[in-house]
Amino acid sequence: MENTAITQEVKPPNTKKGPVKWLKDNLFNTWYNTILTCLGLAFLFFVFKGVFTWVFTQADWEVIPANLQIFSIGPYPLEQIWRVSTVIYGLAVLLGLSAGIWNGLTRQITVAIGCIGAIILLLPFHIPVREHALIATVILAVSFAIGRNKDNWKRWVVVGWVLSFPWTMMMLHGFGAGTVSTTMWGGLLLTLILAAVGIVACFPLGVLLALGRRSQLPAIRWVSTVYIETIRGVPLITLLFMGSILLPIFMPGDFQLDKVIRAMVALTLFSAAYMAENVRGGLQAIPSGQVEAAQAVGLTYPKTMLFIVLPQALRAVIPAIVGQFISLFKDTSLVSIVGLVDLLGVARSVLGNAEWIGLQPEVYLFVAAIYFVFCYAMSFVSQKIESDLGVGKH
């Protein structure tokens, strides 16, 4: 396969530039650019100076470590915290195994999460938190070692990931005497659960709606179109209110649908409509020759979609899909309006405490930083996936 070059290889001319040259070319190449650069630098200097002075000398960060438990799990009872740790350990097993089996991106993500665990270990948290972080990190590393080259485990690990959702719910909720009702779920824990369920559920629903909107069957096409357009015409808050106020009215008798589940349903239904439009954009980019070629080898419609059309369509719209996931993540903060105490909700309840009055900047900055970390992580992963798949290449 290797081509042995007979002629001397000729390298392209060296176009690398030193930092000084880069500065000259980009920031100081004309007199007005030089002025703009200086003004910009001055502006940045004053902004950063203000921010740094405030962060390091004026802000009162005491509120964050003092309420760390509330920020992370809300009113979840402390004596049941082992449930949360068990869920984290379970996910660590799955993640470790996945990283061992699928190398590449999964492995990088795992290493990153392992590093976070190690950092938590070193930070001055309470001893129990550090213990849990230590155990989770060790579990991650061990299952990574076990999963190495276990190619035939792939199917089981996928099944494990699928089951991890109901398992997490059941584990956190528990049975009998130790039950933790979902009204006690809160903080980052609730935010992550809402976002994860919303993301995982809205994706297949969105794909089905997108296919439905392009279906040959008028009934399916009509239903999908009406659904998508209706949902897109309504703000998410309206859906959340409808879920929490209207739904119970229509429900028979004293049947009570859980508040958290109602929020999950509303978030999923809402995101699915946008997801459908993103996916439809990808579907439209696939030339009809692809479908014809698939049909010509005898693939049925579902298989044509699954193996030929969707892989190409989804790959083309990864940025839009991840954008949708990121908005969904941030939109979970709206559930505090219907009485759930997600990350933003607990932030507000902390600020309502007389002890921490007037610390809005510190608390909101902290919360914003957490949202940013998760959203940026999603964006980063999507860029990695894109370059791994060679989007726009084949």
Next chain:
Amino acid sequence: MTENESTTNDPIIICEDVHKWFDDFHVLKGITTTFKKGERAVICGPSGSGKSTFIRTINRLEEHQRGTIIVDGIELSNDLRNINLIRQEVGMVFQQFNLFPHLTNIKNISLGPIQVRKMSKRAAEEAALALLERMDIADQAYKYPAEISGGQQQRVAIARALAMEPKIMLFDEPTSALDPEMISEVLDVMRELAHSGMTMLVVTHEMGFAREVADRVMFFDEGVVIEEAAPADFFDNPQHERTKLFISQTLQH
């Protein structure tokens, strides 16, 4: 030129008064013909005369609205089971190749056998490699379609169709999208396929190929077959004015 030995008298495709409309536009205006097992038919005619539409009705990429088409004893109707059966027996090669760009060449070829014929992945990939060998491009197996030349892509597309072990192969202008220097490598494998006894319907303007390989040349004009004959008769002694004009124009370049 004599009739080819591999041609039997068993009909494999029977078309009876086939009509097709695109909305109000009458594209096929009553095609009646029979193709025998092992027959090689070349279909030519001016652009827009319905050649593509006709061969696409045979594997139901286009639906005909009147008349009957029977392929290997199965009548084409809206019955999905029949359509899928027939598509397994009829391979098709497109002008624009239509390879799946997200799959390597070998996966392009093995997908059908694995998903439709339920072959094991291993057996399907072995068969795919053998086909690529036959197409003389075994060394391109693990590349993506975008990484090989047009002529090579079209040969992968032929291999993809052959992997389903079809009884009939349809070619819709397989060399029209190729640079001139790549045409012959595709025609070579088609020639080899013809000698193996495959039933072939080929839409092409490659008159040399038609003369050499075809048992019959059909001339389409405005949705009807206005002339059909063995290649020797067709090229040297055309009957219709339109055929004469077409042949003289095509042979000029």
